[in-house]
Amino acid sequence: MCGIVAYAGDKRAAEIIYSGLEKLEYRGYDSAGITTLSGGEFYTVKRSGRVCRLSKCLEDMRGATGIGHTRWATHGEASDVNAHPHLCGRFAIVHNGIIENYAPLKAQLAEAGHIFLSQTDSEVVAHILDSVYDGDIIGAVKKTCSRLKGCWALAILCKDFKGFIAVSRGSPVIIARGNGGFFAASDIPAVADGADNYCVLQDGDVAMVERDECKIYSAELKPVSREFMPVEREQYAWLGDDCSHHMLREIRSNARTIRATCQKFPLAAGGGLYERLRGADKIIFVGCGTAYNSALAAKRLFSGAYDAFIEAVIASEARYNPPAVTDRSVVIAVSQSGETADTLKAAEILKEAGAYLVAVTNTGYSAITRIADKVLPVCAGSEICVAATKSYTGQLACFHLMSALPDYARRKAELLKVADEAEKLAADELLSLRIAELCVSSRAVFFIGRGGDADVATEAALKLKEVSYIFSDDYPAGELKHGTLALIDEDVLSVVIICDECLAEKSKNAVEQILSRKGKVALVTTIKSVSDEFSGRVSAVWLLPPVPAHLSHFLSAEALQLVAYRAAVLAGRDPDKPRNLAKSVTVE
Numbered sequence: 001m002c003g004i005v006a007y008a009g010d011k012r013a014a015e016i017i018y019s020g021l022e023k024l025e026y027r028g029y030d031s032a033g034i035t036t037l038s039g040g041e042f043y044t045v046k047r048s049g050r051v052c053r054l055s056k057c058l059e060d061m062r063g064a065t066g067i068g069h070t071r072w073a074t075h076g077e078a079s080d081v082n083a084h085p086h087l088c089g090r091f092a093i094v095h096n097g098i099i100e101n102y103a104p105l106k107a108q109l110a111e112a113g114h115i116f117l118s119q120t121d122s123e124v125v126a127h128i129l130d131s132v133y134d135g136d137i138i139g140a141v142k143k144t145c146s147r148l149k150g151c152w153a154l155a156i157l158c159k160d161f162k163g164f165i166a167v168s169r170g171s172p173v174i175i176a177r178g179n180g181g182f183f184a185a186s187d188i189p190a191v192a193d194g195a196d197n198y199c200v201l202q203d204g205d206v207a208m209v210e211r212d213e214c215k216i217y218s219a220e221l222k223p224v225s226r227e228f229m230p231v232e233r234e235q236y237a238w239l240g241d242d243c244s245h246h247m248l249r250e251i252r253s254n255a256r257t258i259r260a261t262c263q264k265f266p267l268a269a270g271g272g273l274y275e276r277l278r279g280a281d282k283i284i285f286v287g288c289g290t291a292y293n294s295a296l297a298a299k300r301l302f303s304g305a306y307d308a309f310i311e312a313v314i315a316s317e318a319r320y321n322p323p324a325v326t327d328r329s330v331v332i333a334v335s336q337s338g339e340t341a342d343t344l345k346a347a348e349i350l351k352e353a354g355a356y357l358v359a360v361t362n363t364g365y366s367a368i369t370r371i372a373d374k375v376l377p378v379c380a381g382s383e384i385c386v387a388a389t390k391s392y393t394g395q396l397a398c399f400h401l402m403s404a405l406p407d408y409a410r411r412k413a414e415l416l417k418v419a420d421e422a423e424k425l426a427a428d429e430l431l432s433l434r435i436a437e438l439c440v441s442s443r444a445v446f447f448i449g450r451g452g453d454a455d456v457a458t459e460a461a462l463k464l465k466e467v468s469y470i471f472s473d474d475y476p477a478g479e480l481k482h483g484t485l486a487l488i489d490e491d492v493l494s495v496v497i498i499c500d501e502c503l504a505e506k507s508k509n510a511v512e513q514i515l516s517r518k519g520k521v522a523l524v525t526t527i528k529s530v531s532d533e534f535s536g537r538v539s540a541v542w543l544l545p546p547v548p549a550h551l552s553h554f555l556s557a558e559a560l561q562l563v564a565y566r567a568a569v570l571a572g573r574d575p576d577k578p579r580n581l582a583k584s585v586t587v588e
């Protein structure tokens with residue numbers, strides 16, 4: 001949700017910032033821009049569209065200090081003029097977040113004679129800085145921030161300062177050292193090529209950064225020190241593999257994610273977690289999108305394991321209508337990025353109401369980890385594709401282990417076996433391609449299943465629609481006949497997931513109902529007899545390895561991730577950067 005990069009060092013800033021922005025494009029790709037500073041002059045280039053549109057304009061950009069931005073539009077369309085950086089007088093800024101009170105601020109400034117060029121909320125920051133500046137840069141930053149409401153990660157250039165200023169308030173900023181200087185960025189991939197170590201700014205921190213020095217101050221402008229940690233480069237280096245897209249590479253990392261999550265779990269799971277869960281009156285999962293979908297599976301796993309009332313809630317709903325909790329309740333916030341605004345807010349509200357907060361996240365330094373009482377790591381490594389795949393798998397692995405506490409050794413062994421099957425499955429091309437072709441040639445695709453298969457259907461429908469733009473929806477198989485069957489005809493595909501022996505007979509009824517209305521069916525099953533029964537009668541059957549029902553979601557979900565990926569490619573979409581979306585949704 002917008003990415004910022006800043007650099008002050010001994011190299012040309014424009015190219016270094018450009019390369020950082022390329023790595024942050026997953027956060028937004030509506031427009032991009034860079035400003036460099038040299039000899040008290042700004043050099044700016046900004047364009048609507050992807051970062052690569054800047055590549056031919058870098059040559060003339062002088063200076064070894066600069067800031068850059070890749071945008072996911074919130075206020076104002078995706079256009080050159082709305083692209084960051086925004087400039088006013090002696091200042092240039094890039095911003096990730098939302099200035100909630102920008103409208104009254106803009107009106108006041110306009111009345112005082114300021115002329116605004118863009119429709120963005122962010123531009124007011126540059127104007128306020130310029131209007132309060134009296135030669136004291138950090139003082140101007142403090143005064144400016146005190147007038148803002150909302151959340152912001154800012155990188156600021158001032159013509160009177162050789163370096164840059166970085167500010168974090170509710171949106172992430174890391175400071176990294178390396179490549180002949182210092183960086184600031186929204187996330188580590190931006191700097192992983194050149195930086196050796198990094199620290200995370202805490203809420204309200206202001207960093208004054210020059211080539212040889214980085215001074216960090218708290219919101220009250222007291223000097224503070226933040227711990228620098230090594231950049232684990234291998235996590236971010238996508239070495240010459242044969243994957244044409246991050247999405248495929250990440251699906252192929254599902255197995256590795258299960259193994260790594262199993263390995264790290266013991267370190268994090270102690271400290272009374274089991275006792276908390278066992279004694280809980282309620283266990284509430286909260287998340288958005290795919291994280292919410294994994295929570296649906298968690299709800300099912302936990303229901304057999306703990307006596308508490310268990311629920312999964314959508315964070316954007318829960319923040320305005322929070323479930324009642326007590327000091328015996330456990331809230332489990334699920335978030336790949338750990339920065340999703342709705343999830344953070346809902347978690348904060350439930351924690352304030354007394355609940356014990358557990359974060360299940362893929363991002364160890366994220367905002368959710370700072371408010372959680374306990375953090376359980378999902379070890380998927382950096383996920384770049386906007387569509388979540390391996391992080392979903394890692395979340396499932398973590399929930400399995402949590403649901404098998406205190407003695408989870410047997411479950412861990414089961415997970416490691418299923419990881420081997422997932423690895424083999426990811427190598428398959430033919431069946432995913434066959435079902436993807438059916439998706440692309442259909443007017444709509446319905447994913448249906450019963451029990452745990454219904455949870456996989458929910459995630460599969462989201463995956464297909466977000467990367468291929470094909471209309472897709474999900475239903476528990478028994479719900480079809482209560483309305484949706486009216487939509488079934490020869491142009492509509494139903495992908496039916498049958499991996500639970502106990503419910504197979506019932507799901508087979510749904511297949512018959514669809515076939516008798518001339519609907520197309522693709523079957524995804526771990527059950528050989530089901531596959532035999534329908535082979536030749538339906539358009540495709542994907543027989544997955546025969547794993548127990550409670551583990552089958554690892555394989556059926558991965559199979560349908562592959563289908564979504566191939567459908568996107570067949571439909572000519574970029575699966576890594578779906579239109580209108582961004583990774584880590586840091587605004588409401």
Ligand code: M6R
Binds near residue numbers: 336387389463
């Ligand atoms: O970073 P988070 O897990 O909190 O993100 C939640 C959703 O925004 C995310 O899962 C989104 O739905 C993805 N585009 C799904 O592929």
